[in-house]
Amino acid sequence: MSKSIVTEFPDICFFCGRQAEGEHHLIFGTAGRELSEKDGLKVPICNNCHNMGDRLNRIHDNPMAEKLSKMLGQAVFEEKIGSREQFRKRYGKSYL
Ligand SMILES: [Zn+2]
Numbered sequence: 001m002s003k004s005i006v007t008e009f010p011d012i013c014f015f016c017g018r019q020a021e022g023e024h025h026l027i028f029g030t031a032g033r034e035l036s037e038k039d040g041l042k043v044p045i046c047n048n049c050h051n052m053g054d055r056l057n058r059i060h061d062n063p064m065a066e067k068l069s070k071m072l073g074q075a076v077f078e079e080k081i082g083s084r085e086q087f088r089k090r091y092g093k094s095y096l
């Protein structure tokens with residue numbers, strides 16, 4: 001398992017600050033999740049913020065939050081890994 005390059009605090013939910021219970025891959029979906037795992041584009045998250053809270057407060061199934069997640073993933077990639085062009089090649093599209 002790779003390490004997150006987004007945060008140094010693996011036990012704290014990135015979104016609400018409570019105890020993290022899992023990981024959220026910023027770029028998710030079929031191909032994205034695996035690349036996101038390799039690149040460390042993931043954050044600790046509590047179940048509530050992830051997929052068990054009500055629809056407006058969780059990331060998954062909330063289209064705006066899902067979009068922001070991917071944008072953040074790309075922003076971190078561009079800050080720490082490579083260029084937009086490299087991101088586009090690796091992930092198949094640009095979210096920014
Ligand atoms: Zn949370």
Ligand SMILES: [Zn+2]
Nearest residue numbers: 023024025028
């Ligand atoms: Zn997730």
